Amino acid sequence: xxxxxxxxxxIDLKGLLCPLPMVRVSQNISKIPVGGVLKAVATDPGSxxxxxxxxxxxxxxxxxxxxxxxxxxxYVKRVK
Amino acid sequence: MEEEKKNRVSMVVLSGDMDKLFAAxxxxxxxxxxxxxxxxxxxxxxxxxxxxxxxxGKSFFGRMLGMINGGGITKANPSKYGFGGMGxxxxxxxxxxxxxxxxxxxxxxxxxxxxxxxxCQMSMDVMEIPREKMIDEVEEPVGVGFFLEQxxxxxxxxxI
Numbered sequence: 714x715x716x717x718x719x720x721x722x723x724i725d726l727k728g729l730l731c732p733l734p735m736v737r738v739s740q741n742i743s744k745i746p747v748g749g750v751l752k753a754v755a756t757d758p759g760s761x762x763x764x765x766x767x768x769x770x771x772x773x774x775x776x777x778x779x780x781x782x783x784x785x786x787x788y789v790k791r792v793k
Numbered sequence: 794m795e796e797e798k799k800n801r802v803s804m805v806v807l808s809g810d811m812d813k814l815f816a817a818x819x820x821x822x823x824x825x826x827x828x829x830x831x832x833x834x835x836x837x838x839x840x841x842x843x844x845x846x847x848x849x850g851k852s853f854f855g856r857m858l859g860m861i862n863g864g865g866i867t868k869a870n871p872s873k874y875g876f877g878g879m880g881x882x883x884x885x886x887x888x889x890x891x892x893x894x895x896x897x898x899x900x901x902x903x904x905x906x907x908x909x910x911x912x913c914q915m916s917m918d919v920m921e922i923p924r925e926k927m928i929d930e931v932e933e934p935v936g937v938g939f940f941l942e943q944x945x946x947x948x949x950x951x952x953i
Contacts, residue, residue, distance in 0.1 A: 728892050732823040736902065739826035763823075770827040 718776060718788045720752035721745040727756045727784075734760040735767040742773065742791050750776065753787045761785055801830040803947040805940065809838030809862070810872035811881060811896065817842075817953045818899035824949070825906035832947075833903075834940045836913035839953075840920060842866050842900065843912055843927045855921030862920075866896050904930045911935045 722745050726734045734755045742751050753764070761778065764787050768775045772793050779786040802824045806817045821831045835843050844865045850856035874880040888895070894902070903910070912927060914934035924934060944950045 730891065730893050732819045732826065733894060736822055736826040736906070739828075767827055 718750055718752075720788065721749035723752040724754070726753050726760070729755065730757050731759050731763065735763045738764055738767060738787070738789060739771070742789060745791055747791050747793060749791050751787075751789045751791065753789065755785045755787065756783055758785070760787075764789070797946070798948045799830065799946050800828065801832065801943070801947040802949040802951070803940065803944040804831070804833045804951045804953060806833055806835045806839035806842060806953050807837050808872070808953055809841035809869055811869040811884065812871050812873075813953050814839075814842050814866065814869055814896055815899070817951075818896065818903055820951065821903045821908045822899060822906055825903065825908050829948075831903070831906075831908040832943050833908060833910045834913060834935070834943075835910065837916045837920070838862070840912055840916055840922050840927070841869055842896075843910060843931050844922060845926055845928060847926055849923075849926050850921045852921065858920060859922075866900060869896065900928075911939070913937075 722741060724737060724741050726737055729737065734753070734757055738751065738753055745751055765775045768789060774790040774792050776788040776790050802820070804817060804821065806814070808814065817833065821833055825831050841862060844863065846865045848859050849863055850859035869881070870878065871880045871884055909932055910930065911932045912924070912934045914936050917923065917934055
């Protein structure tokens with residue numbers, strides 16, 4: 714059972730390829746308050762590696778990744 | 794004396810090849826999105842990435858070079874399988890069908906993300922590509938001294 718995470722903002726990254734998924738996450742995380750959660754839905758399998766790497770580099774936190782059928786949903790918490 | 798490194802990527806872009814420019818701009822935009830400062834130094838063939846579509850060159854050789862190598866970033870050919878423009882066309886089609894961001898869009902994104910782009914004064918002189926023939930967002934021309942100053946305290950330094 715997974716706990717429901719309520720995002721402050723949702724973005725659609727479907728169809729976008731490297732480097733756009735991480736660029737869009739970075740551009741949108743600044744729109745939410747510190748402590749808030751950004752939900753991003755991507756189709757690029759590369760983003761499975763890239764978005765967590767981006768979070769570690771920037772000091773933010775990926776709370777959860779849901780892997781659906783060619784659909785990857787990221788919940789990213791803005792830490793700073 | 795060990796100086797502290799800055800959270801910066803510095804890049805020399807010597808190549809004007811399409812594939813290498815993709816690598817340069819993807820790393821640049823990715824780094825900028827990761828909160829890093831990014832400085833790109835374009836020299837020799839790399840100047841193509843900053844040129845407008847206009848013709849360049851003053852002397853006979855300069856104008857000839859402008860005709861062969863001009864046209865700006867949209868005229869960058871792949872480093873392999875150029876086939877006189879066919880390769881560029883083919884890769885362009887393949888990338889478009891897969892929704893890959895174009896070089897022009899990547900360069901614009903880099904600008905929006907605050908990536909700083911510099912042209913090398915010496916190659917601009919040699920190749921007869923003046924500042925006015927380059928996109929407006931380019932910083933004032935610089936030389937190797939400026940690059941070294943930026944590179945020596947960068948965490949990441951690349952030559953493309």
